[in-house]
Amino acid sequence: MKNFILISLFISTLGYGQNIFTTGKVKAATVYFNVAEISQEAGVSLSSGTTEVVIDNVANSIYEETVQISAPPYVTVVSVQYTTDYGKEYNKETPEIRRISDSIILVKKQIEKLNLEKNSYVKTIELLDKNKATYDKMDGGESKIDVNALIKLVEYYNSKRLEINDKIFTIDKQKEKLSDLLGELDKKSKINPDKNENKKSTGKLIIQLLSTQEVKTTLKIKYLTNNASWYPIYDLRASDTSKPIDLYYKAMISQNTGIDWNGVKLTLSSGIPNQNNQAPILKTWRLDYINNRYANSVHSGFSKSISRESRSASQSMSSIQSISADYEEANFEQKTVDAVINENQLSISFEVDALYTILSNGKQHSVVLTETKIPAFYKHYSVPKLDMDSYLIAEIKEYSKYNFLTGEANIIFDGVYVGKTIIDPNQTSEILNLSMGKDKRVSIKREKVSELSTTKFLSSYKEQIFTYDITIRNNKKEEIDLQLKDQYPVSSHKEITVELLQSDKASNNEELGVLTWTLKLKPNETKKIRVSYKVKYPKDKQINL
CATH class of the missing domain: 1.10.287 (Helix Hairpins)
Structure with missing residues (x-):
């Protein structure tokens, strides 16, 4: 039995040798959209002279050129190396x-x-x-x-x-x-x-230190890792069109760095570190002939695509998704923390006051950064040629002061989850339009008037007249403002002519062929608008009407 006691005592008290092994503790993390800067601390006991320190619990993938080591004035950092396999790459055994x-x-x-x-x-x-x-x-x-x-x-x-x-x-x-x-x-x-299945894959920093005295100290370490990210997401809550919108500004954070962030100080930034910062330089643009088989082809008529303005509206509206059957209101009940918002020339950052734990499992962690009320003017919007529904739009003025970043937003109107929309502040207009979802209490119908839509053949030309009636009914108990849009074609060839015959006092963008009406509809009021245009083109040609 004495032999076994001696062996156990030897195993438990065996020293680590000449190298110093220590563990880095995560103190703070600044998370960008695609990377994170991790701040760690590691305690060491140094002898006078040169010492090799091996710091464990480092992220499993880092940008080595970004590693920064802070030490006391009497300690000089001679060299820093990073590895994920210390024993194999450096032909050294770990203490274990x-x-x-x-x-x-x-x-x-x-x-x-x-x-x-x-x-x-x-x-x-x-x-x-x-x-x-x-x-x-x-x-x-x-x-x-x-x-x-x-x-x-x-x-x-x-x-x-x-x-x-x-x-x-x-x-x-x-x-x-x-x-x-x-x-x-x-x-x-x-x-x-280090490759045990029950242990996360982490890296190590091998640091050569030169100390002028024997001392116990703490090393501070910073580096960038690409296995962490965040993106903004919003909750838009409105109970009535006469009241402001309750905006919940949230962050969805995930990390898979191999090390858990336990009780760390979080900062979220919209900046993009580690990017190419070389300003572009224009070179001479020289024209030359190209072999293009489509260069001499005859354009067949107007494009089937809608105008740029209507397309933009369509894309915005199409971001609305159908109501999710399994959605629960509880998904939005989250703890709100007061984040300090810092805005500089190139980015916006959010410093979270509370300490957070983000595990290295790749799962999304939700943090509510701020909660604020936003004054909004509500209107309805519809493009019945593309979609017969009417959308409730909230217009936000001076939206830059809310530090919006492009992101998805959940819409909760009058306590009911409506769907999703996109907040995109990267625009030049003075007003930010937020789509709050479809309003089924506003009925819209667009129908072709057959008796006023004719086709004639005149010598070598074909002439067609198109007439549409748009009917709008407000089934709500309050008056609404409605912005209605429709479209007529724009010619791309001199042989094709387009004449707008009737637009019922619409605002006409002739370059885009877009008609806009700003209407007020009282409760239970119905209005009808007529649009008519004539197209004339060579009868031996076909166009995309």
């Missing part, structure tokens, strides 16, 4: 492997010592057996032997042989246990602790 290797040597020596001890006892038994055989032979002959002496000899032989056999038995048991221990140590020596 070194302890195991030294323990294997100790156990083997102990087994060898027991073998020698057992062999000595075996030789003693052989000697006793040989002497007993000699006395037995003398007892059978003519020689006269003292009986009392013979009795004492037999008693001594029996007791001594039994004692030695007990010692050999004890030695065999000790060897058996030591052999089992040796087998376990041998298995452990073949396993890299």
Whole structure:
């Protein structure tokens, strides 16, 4: 038992050797859209002179050129290296492997010592057996032997042989246990602790330090890693068109750096670090001939695509999604923290006051940054040529002061989840339009008037007249403002002519072919608008009407 106590004590107290091994603790993280700057601290005890410090618990993927080490004035950082496989890349054993290797040597020596001890006892038994055989032979002959002496000899032989056999038995048991221990140590020596399935994959920093004195100090470490990100998301809550919008500004954060962020100071930034900061330079633009098989083709008519203005509106409206059946209001009940917002020339940052824990599992963590009320003017918007529904739009003035970033927004109107929209502040207009969803209480219908839509053939030309009636009814209990848009084609060739015949006092953007009406509809009021235009083009051609 003494042997095992000594071995266990040796394994538990075995030193780490000349290198100093320590663990980096995450203190803060600044998360950008695609990377994060991690701040860590590691305590070390340095001797006077040069010391190699190995810092564990570093992110599993970093930008090595961004590593910064802060040390006291009397400590000089000579070199910094990063690795994810310290033992293999630097031909050095980790402290755990070194302890195991030294323990294997100790156990083997102990087994060898027991073998020698057992062999000595075996030789003693052989000697006793040989002497007993000699006395037995003398007892059978003519020689006269003292009986009392013979009795004492037999008693001594029996007791001594039994004692030695007990010692050999004890030695065999000790060897058996030591052999089992040796087998376990041998298995452990073949396993890299850094690649253990139950342990996250992390990196290490190998730092050469030169200290002018023996001291205990703390190293501060900063670096960029690409395995963390965040993006903004919003909740827009409105109970009535006469009241402001409640805006919940949230951040969705995820990280898979291999190290957990436990109780860290979080800062979220819209900046883009580690980017190419070289300003572009224009070079001479030289024209030359190209072989383009479409260059001489005849344009077939107007484009089927809607105008740029209507397309933009369509894209904005199409971002609205249908109501999710499994949506729960509880999804939006989250703890709000007061984030300090800092705005500079190139980015916006949010400093979160509370300490947060973000595990390294790649899952999204939601943090509510701010909550504010935003004054809004509400109007309805519709493009019935593309969509017969009417959309409720909230107009936000001076929206730059809210520090919006492009992101998805959940719409909750009058306590009901309506769907999603997109907040995009990257525009030049003075008003930000937020789509609050479809309003089914405003009915819109666009129909072709057959009797006023005709086709004629005139000499070498074909003439067509198109007439549409748009009917709008307000089924709400309050008056609404409605912006209505429609479209007529714009010619791309001089052989094709377009004439707007009727637009019912619409604002006409002739370049885009977009008609806009600003209407007020009282409760239960119905209005009808007529649009008519004539298209004339060569009858031997086909156009995309």
